[in-house]
Amino acid sequence: MTADSASINLTHHFLIAMPGLEDETFAKSVVYVCEHSERGALGLVINKPGELSMKGLFDKVDLPLHRQDLMNAPVLQGGPVHTERGFVLHDAMWAQAAASESPQDASQLPSDEGGEAAQEAAKEAAALSAVSDKESVYASTMIIPGGLEMTTSKDVLEALSIGAGPKRVLISLGYSAWGEGQLESELAENSWLTVGADMAVIFDTPVEQRYERAMKLLGLESWMLSSEVGHS
Template identity: 85%
Template sequence: MTADSASINLTHHFLIAMPGLEDEAFAKSVVYVCEHSERGALGLVINKPGELSMKCLFEKVDLPLHRQDLMNAPVLQGGPVHTERGFVLHDAMWADVPVDVAVQDLAIEAAQEETVEAAQEAAALSAVSGKESVYASTMTIPGGLEMTTSKDVLEALSVGAGPQRVLISLGYSAWGEGQLESELAENSWLTVGADTAVIFDTPVERRYERAMQLLGLESWMLSGEVGHS
């Protein structure tokens, strides 16, 4: 894939770190890209576990966790930005709303919030006319996923409800305007369309290999000079 910033959109894709990428936060990482536009890109590293389990995380926010399937799942290191903040990647949980209400809510959010993250979330939500996440602060991602930063999704999980498939990270990854395209041109990443089974159904330690297999590659085939697929 070429790094033509005018033509590529890597939303709902994986970035797979090339061997030459030695940055501590991204070496041998797989990043799920939640949004990519002319303003930049935002994503979550999906294969770097941190020190906390989900059970421990919920204890830290004073919530029980009544989801046995999530108890021992690791909380991931999603990237070097806002590492004190939680980001929940999960299957979309939508509620039908009148289109005019959805548009009005987005306009209010855009007027009140000044952060880049809020602007990106509002833009992503606007693409889903007549649909609204059941959670308060959520980015809707093409491909059937959402990324939520509000505590309400944790509260739902704590009582045994919420989305079935969940990944929680502390921190996220971000690229400014043209930055990701430059890194692609420098041969830092391979790119491939995301497979949600790699995110939710593959053990953390196998996600790098599994993501590369989507391209028909194995890690031993790569060197710092290999081009993009």
């Protein structure tokens, strides 16, 4: 990896697929980058709806959903990794934990989330989390610079089920990941445009309009692009 590529940090940015990117998962996709470092990158595709609605997902995990604003929202296909697991992108929910309080651990999760699987998920989230002096109210959460969190523990679903929880929510099954230097290589190959993330595109724009809206952040329309155009 060159010094220039090592200095790139696309955390809290969008990756916008160029026309030449024909991979089934990523063609005409917008990816929200949750973390990017010298070790690689992790993100969620925000414009590829799956077959489930949020109401359908909550039914599958045996929880009611008392958030009328979320009932018909689609559950997205966030990427090809861990497609059986839910990833919840939402507004930051800070916990003002006193110094004497112990952090929530796997034993405090719902019974079907306990044991080795929960501990593994918690370790994954901790390893991926940006360093922060704040702590999320949820058990397994990546804190993202820019005011968002990505949670993998069931407690956020339980909060939503009773009509509480974060105001703005996106749920995906699966996530997208790049190894060390992989995303930088794809950028050099003109596979992606990049632009700072706009939360209105994530939470306030219909799924089918997110690609064009993300393009407009760069002053572009999709018809203007060819596979030969460089990245921004």
